[in-house]
Amino acid sequence: MDVALASLASAEGMPTFTDQLDTNGWNRFGQREFGAKKRDTWAMPPAVSTLGWLDRVPAMQPVREAFAADPVLGKRVDEVVGVEFSLKARQLEWLLIKELLEPMVVRLRAYRFEPTAFAEAYSRLESGLRAAHVRVVEFLPLNALQVTTDVKQLCLDGDVVLEPMTDSHVSWAISRGAVPAEFGGGPLFVSVEPEHQWALTLTRPYPIMSTADLPENPAAPDFPSLLEPGQRLVTALRIVCGGSAVVTRTILQQHDDDFPIIGGGSAVLSAVEAVDYSRPTLLTGEHLEDLAAIYGWLGTPTVTGDVMLQRALVRLVFAGAHRYAEDRLADLMTCGEIIFIKRLGHDRTPTKGDWVANGAADLLRDDTVVAVDTERVRSFIRTNDR
Template identity: 40%
Template sequence: MNERHGSRRAAVAALVRRVLTHLAASEGKPRIGRMIDNQRWWRHGQETFLGIRPQAWDMPDDVPIVGWLDKFAEMADVRQSYATDLVLRDRVDAMIGAAGTLQARNFAWLLVQHVIEPMVLATATYEFDDTVFDRFFEAFDRGLASDQVHMVEFLPLNGFDSNEVVILLPDGLVLRRMTDRQMGFAIDQLAVPRMVGGSVNSVRISRFDQWALTITRTYPVVAGHGDHQAPAAPAFPTLDGSARRVVTALRLVCGGSVVATRPLLAQSDDEFPIVPSYTAIHSAFDSADNERPTLLMTDGLGQFRAVYTALAWPHVEADQSLQVAIRRLVLAGSRNTDSDRLIDLSVSAEALFIKRANLPKGTKGDKIAAGAANLLATEPDLSANNVEAFMKTLYQARNAEIHGDGQPYASLHLVSGSPATSLREMVDDAERIMRRAVLLILAIYASTTS
C-alpha cells in the first residue's frame, strides 16, 4: 500500500464512520428489504423479471441529494486525498468513460453507491466494520483508477437454448446466456419478446430468449476536464455478419426458428461501472417461433462449429444456387404458417437441385425429386425411391398452395412413405431433407478443401 493510497483509505474511512454514526443517531437501524426499482430489471426466477430489487437499503430522503456528503467536514479531506493522485484527481466530479461513452459522474454519489450502501447491506447495521470497509473501499478505489474497460457487444438470440454453459467460436466470439443485467438491457430495448402476463414492473421472458452472441473488447479509460486526444470510440455494431452465420449454422444443424435481434453494447458486469449505461441499435428483426426452438446439444457442437466455419469459405459463398437454397431454408424456419414454410422450402429445393449437373429433362417437380434422390442416395437411413416420391408430392403441395387450391391433406405423406396427418408434419420432414442436403454439399466442399 503506497502512501497516497493509505491517505485515501484513512480519509474515506473517517468519512464513512462519521456518516454511519450520523445515520444511527437519526434512525437507529437501516430499513432493508425488497424495494421497487425503476432503474433496472431483477431476476426472480428462470423466466420472471421484476422491477423490484430483492435486497435494498431504503435510504433516508436526504442521502441521495446532491451535496449531502459535503455537509460532513470529513468530505473535504477525502477530496484533498484524491486531488493528490495524478490519475484519480481527473476522475472526481468529471467526465469519465471509454471514448464515445463519456458521462459526468458525481464523486459523492459514487462513494454512496459503492462504499456506504454496500457496507450497510453487508452488515445490516450502521456500525463500521473494518474488514467490510476494506473490501468495498479497495474495489471502489481500484475501479475508479482503472486504465481500461472491457466492453461487451452482445446480440440476443430468440428461440434458442443449449445444455452448454458457453459455446466458443473463432475470433473471440462466444455464445452464452445473457447476464441478468444484460437481460435487463435487452428487455428495455425490446430485443427479447415479453410473454403474456407482464405488467409495468413485471415481465416474463421465455427461457428460449435468454442467449446472445457476444464479443468482448478492451478500450482505454478516458477522463478529465481538459483537452486531450481521445482514442477511437468502441467499434459498434460489428456482429451482424457473424450473427447471420451463427443463425444459419444453427438452423442447418439443429433446425428450429432461432433469430438474432438487436445489437447492444455495455461494459462487462464484473467491473467497476466506468461506463454505467449501454448503447443499442434499433434494427428490425424477424420473430422466432418458440414452439419450434433451436436446441443445440453437446453432441451437435462439433458439426455446428464446422458448418459455421464452412459458411465463410470463398467457394461456398460463390456457389449462388447453394446460397439461395440456404437463404430460403433459413427464411422457412422463420415462418409461422405451414404453407409459407412449404413455399420457401420448395424455392430452396429449386435453387439447390434444378441447375445442378446430370438431372433429367422434365418438370421442375421431376428435376427436384431426381436431384434430391441422387444427392441423398448414400444416406443410410433414407431410400432414394422414398425421397423422390416425397419431393414430387412436396412440389405438388407447393403448387396447390401457390395457386390457391387449398391443402391436399389426404394425399400428403412423410419421407418414410407413411401418411401425414397434417401439412405441418410433411413440412417438418421437408425441412429435415433440405437441411441434410445442404449439409451434405458443405461436407463435399470440406472434403475438397482439406
C-alpha cells in the first residue's frame, strides 16, 4: 500500500473527489430523498481499475505468497467464495484496492500511507476474510405504516422483528418495486415517504465456503419465510391500530454490517396489494403490547383452525385497504355476518341483520374505546345492513 500510494502521488498529485453515478442502488440524501448517485467519492484513476495494476507493484508478490500459505486466507481469495446458495469470484488484487487502498484515500484525502488508517482497514479486511459465517437478512417491507418516534422496534416470535429499514434495504425495496417511490429532481432522484420505510426482518447465519467446501447437493435458503408472519402482522395491525398498512415483496440480502461476501440479493416479485396511502396505519408505543399479543394469538391453532374466523379476518384486512368508507363498511358488515350468523350456525333469514346487531352489541357492551350504549350499536348495524 505504501508503494502503491507513492506511485499514485507521483502520477496524480492529489486525489479527486466528486459526485458519481451509482448503478448499484439508491443512496439516502435525506429523510425521504434517495438518489442514484454517490456524493463526494474518490474518482479512481483509470490505471487503478485496470486489471493487473497492483500486481505490477514489486511488493505485491510477497503478499500473494503470504495469503496462499495461510490455510484460511488461501481459500478466501482468488477463489469462488460465498455461501451455499450464492458464490462469486473474489480477486485478491481488487479486494486490496477496495478494502485497503480506497478507505485510506477517502479517510486521508491524499495519496499517502498512514499506519493507523492502514491498521484499521486491514483489521476489518482480515477479520472479514477469516469469518466463519455471514448473516443473511430476509425483509418484507410494509407500505402505509406510520410509526411514532417512541417506537424503535418490535420483537415478535421466531426472531422476527418489525423495525426501520436500513438505507440498503430501502434501496433494494425501491429497485424491486416494494415501496412507492416518486421521481423528483430528475430521473436520478426519488422520494419515499417515512411510512413506507419499515419492514419485518429475519436474520439467519450461514457458513462461508468456497467451491472446494461446497456440498454435493447445495441447498437453497429458506426463502421466502416471512409471508405468513407478514400477513399475520397486517391482520394484527388492522385489529389494534386500523388504517391500511400492507406488506409487499420479500427480499433477501447480506447483513449491512458484515464483510461483503454475497453479491446482490434476491426478491420475490409477487403482486403488491392495494392500499389507501391517505389512511396510513398509525403505530405508537401504546400499541406495542397489544399488537404483540394479538400477533401471537393469531398464530395459535385455535385461531388458524377456525375457518369462519379466518374468513372474517380476511374481509377485515380487505376493508382497511379500501379508499371509500362505504366500501370499508360493506366488508365490515360481511365480517359481522360471518362471525354472528355463519360461525354460530344461525339460519339466514330476512331478519339476519338482527343477529349481527345483537352480536355486535353484546361484543361491544363494555368496550371502553367505542364507549357507546348497546342500543346505538344495534341501530347502527341495522341501518347499514340494507
